[in-house]
Each structure stands twice: as structure tokens, then as C-alpha cells.
Amino acid sequence: MTVxxxxxxxxxxxxxxxxxxxxxxxxxxxxxELSHSWRHQMAYFAAAGRRIAAMDVRGYGxxxxxxxxxxxxxxxxxxxxxxxxxxxxxxxxxxxxDWGAPIVWxxxxxxxxxxxxVAGLSVPFSPxxxxxxxxxxxxxxxxxxxxxxxxxxxxxxxxxxxxxxDALAKIYHALSGDAAxxxxxxxxxxxxxxxxxxxPDPLPEWLPETDLAISKAxxxxxxxxxxxxxxxxxxxxADEAVPLRGLHISQPAAFIAGTRDPVRYFAPGMDLYAAAxxxxxxxxxxTLIDGAGHWVQQEAPEQTNAALLAFVTGL
Numbered sequence: 078m079t080v081x082x083x084x085x086x087x088x089x090x091x092x093x094x095x096x097x098x099x100x101x102x103x104x105x106x107x108x109x110e111l112s113h114s115w116r117h118q119m120a121y122f123a124a125a126g127r128r129i130a131a132m133d134v135r136g137y138g139x140x141x142x143x144x145x146x147x148x149x150x151x152x153x154x155x156x157x158x159x160x161x162x163x164x165x166x167x168x169x170x171x172x173x174x175d176w177g178a179p180i181v182w183x184x185x186x187x188x189x190x191x192x193x194x195v196a197g198l199s200v201p202f203s204p205x206x207x208x209x210x211x212x213x214x215x216x217x218x219x220x221x222x223x224x225x226x227x228x229x230x231x232x233x234x235x236x237x238x239x240x241x242x243d244a245l246a247k248i249y250h251a252l253s254g255d256a257a258x259x260x261x262x263x264x265x266x267x268x269x270x271x272x273x274x275x276x277p278d279p280l281p282e283w284l285p286e287t288d289l290a291i292s293k294a295x296x297x298x299x300x301x302x303x304x305x306x307x308x309x310x311x312x313x314x315a316d317e318a319v320p321l322r323g324l325h326i327s328q329p330a331a332f333i334a335g336t337r338d339p340v341r342y343f344a345p346g347m348d349l350y351a352a353a354x355x356x357x358x359x360x361x362x363x364t365l366i367d368g369a370g371h372w373v374q375q376e377a378p379e380q381t382n383a384a385l386l387a388f389v390t391g392l
Contacts, residue, residue, distance in 0.1 A: 079139075080132075082160035085148075088112070088139025089132045089161055093123035100193050101165040102389070104131040105158060107175020107199070109248060109304050110372075111138045113291055117378035118172065118385065125386070132161050134177070136303020138295050146231075149306040150313045155184040162191045170389055174198035174374055175340075176307055183318075185326050194329040194392050196385060198373055199340050201332050201353035204325060205318040211311055217344055222268040224261050228308040235301040237269055243276045245292050249284055250277040252339055254370035260339040283376045330357040331388040333381060335369025361388055 078089045090112045102122060104115040112131035122129040133140040135157055136149060147153075158180060162169045170193050173181030178197035185192040214223055228234050238244045251274050252259055262273045280286060332353040334341065341350050354360030364384040369377040 080161045080164045082157040085135055085141045087132055087157050087161060089130050091130050092119045093128040094126060095128060097126055097128040099127050101128040101130060101169045103161055103165060103169045103171055105173040105177035105180050106134060107177045111292060111295055114375055118374060118382060121382045130165060137299060142299060142303040146306045146309045147313055149310045150317060151179060151183045152317045154180045155187045158184040159188045159191055168193050171195045175200060182326060185328050186321050186324055189327060192328055196331045196333060196388055198333045199338055199371055202326050202356045204356045205322045209312060209315045220266060222264040222266055224270055225308050227270055228305050234270060234305055237271060238301045241271055244271060246289060247271055247274045247276055249372060250281060252371035253281060254335055254337040254368045254376055255281045259337050259370045326357040329359045329361055329392055331361045333364045333373060333384050335373045336365050336367050337370045339371060361391060
């Protein structure tokens with residue numbers, strides 16, 4: 078299905094009965110993934126009789142890929158989610174992973190009547206404040222490599238990623254629970270993303286060659302600029318979010334992540350998952366899956382599906 082959001086076409090994959098009496102579920106992926114990263118959840122909830130959809134975020138896959146950085150602000154991406162919700166009937170439950178989590182959290186803030194409930198994976202909700210995320214990270218990671226700094230210069234990361242046919246396999250393994258030390262490694266501020274990042278041999282069991290091939294072909298066709306522009310739009314986000322400062326998520330909410338997800342320690346010396354529900358007024362709980370890394374819904378689909386099912390059936 079293709080959904081029109083303003084002047085942008087959004088590709089959406091559907092599964093499950095169209096006449097389900099339950100609210101539909103909409104899944105939103107992160108970087109660098111696709112709607113295909115929700116394949117286990119799509120199959121599971123469809124088999125349980127739920128209508129479920131997964132969208133390609135703008136810049137990815139079957140969705141349009143506008144060029145300007147400003148086209149990738151959270152407000153723009155939330156408007157795409159709202160347009161897909163409208164196409165699904167006007168109200169939905171949202172699941173979001175990685176950047177998809179901030180996207181669904183902010184859709185819940187901006188379109189509260191359309192969002193019945195929201196589950197974030199990997200990235201907990203944090204209320205907007207007057208602090209800019211990149212400024213905070215510049216202090217916390219001073220003198221060290223931090224991948225989001227590397228992504229800011231247009232064309233640099235695009236060139237590195239496009240030149241390495243194994244880039245996706247390296248990224249997926251590096252941030253997974255299979256890595257000895259999940260992350261992109263310790264290097265100086267002038268390092269590159271894939272410097273010192275090993276290619277797994279063999280591929281981890283959760284990432285079959287058939288699924289990796291889908292991602293590789295899709296990124297080869299669509300390029301990296303759109304996906305990387307999401308990181309470059311964060312100061313735009315901060316400016317546009319002034320009216321949202323201090324607001325909590327009012328809808329029922331849940332958080333799911335792997336215990337070995339490197340996002341957990343973005344802030345050195347802090348566990349960002351310790352109070353994942355602090356900004357949610359109707360928080361239904363945190364599920365941390367032992368041994369899983371960043372790609373939790375792919376690395377541990379059975380445990381993730383169980384947690385998501387418990388959340389939606391408890392609404």
C-alpha cells in the first residue's frame with residue numbers, strides 16, 4: 078500500500094485480517110533498517126488475528142526520499158505516521174524501534190487522538206527540554222568518536238557506507254548482543270564509522286543471508302542520504318518542539334530493549350533504561366531481554382513478541 082503524506086509517498090506493508098475488530102498496529106523502524114525489520118512481529122500478530130502494518134520511513138525503501146535535511150525533522154516524520162494511521166482507519170497502536178521510537182513517541186504527543194497506545198523499543202521517551210541533544214553529547218563524548226557527530230558533515234558518511242558492500246552486516250553485528258563490546262569501538266574524534274568494525278563470519282543466526290540481502294539491495298538502490306539526514310535534523314527538532322517542552326506521554330506506554338543495547342549507555346556512567354517510564358503518565362512497564370543487543374525485535378523475536386502482546390492485550 079502507498080499512502081500520501083503531503084507531497085510524500087510512504088510505502089506500507091500490511092498483514093492480518095482487514096476486518097479485525099481490534100485496533101490496528103503500526104510499526105516504525107529506525108536506522109539503518111526497513112519495514113522488513115518488523116517481519117517477525119508482522120507474522121506473529123497477523124497469525125493472532127490482528128491487523129498490523131509496517132511503514133518504510135521517508136528516505137528508506139519504498140518511500141520517497143526528499144533531499145533537504147529539513148524534510149527529516151521529527152515533526153515531518155510524525156506527520157507521515159499520522160497519514161498512515163488515517164489510512165488504517167484513524168486510530169492505531171504504535172510500535173517504534175531505534176529512531177522509530179522517538180518518531181512514535183512524538184507522534185503520540187503531536188497527534189494524541191490518533192494514537193491509542195505506544196511501545197518504544199531501544200530508545201525510551203524523554204520529555205523535551207531546552208537542552209539540545211547534540212550539545213549534551215558533545216560534552217559527554219568530548220575528545221572521543223561519537224557516530225552522530227560523524228554523520229553531521231553531508232556526504233562523508235554516505236561515501237564510506239556506499240563504498241563498503243559489507244557495511245550493513247558490520248553495523249548490525251557491531252550493535253548486537255553477539256558483539257563482545259556492542260558499539261562502534263573506541264577511537265578518536267577523527268575516526269570513521271566502520272574503522273575497526275569487523276565483518277562477522279558467519280553471520281549471526283538472527284540475521285540470515287536472505288534477510289541481509291533484502292536490506293543490502295534496498296540501500297544500494299535508495300542510498301544513504303535520507304537515512305543520515307535524520308541525524309542532521311536534530312537541531313530543527315529542538316526548535317520545532319518548543320511547544321512540547323515538558324509534556325508527558327499520556328497514552329498507555331511500554332518500553333522494551335535488550336540488556337546489551339549500547340543505547341543504554343549513551344550517557345557515560347548512566348543507565349538510560351533505569352527509569353524508562355519517567356516521562357509517561359500511564360506506563361505499563363519495562364521489559365529488558367537478557368543478552369539481546371540493539372536489534373531486539375530481530376535478535377529476540379519470541380521474547381519481544383510476548384512483551385508486545387502482553388502490552389496490547391492489557392489495554
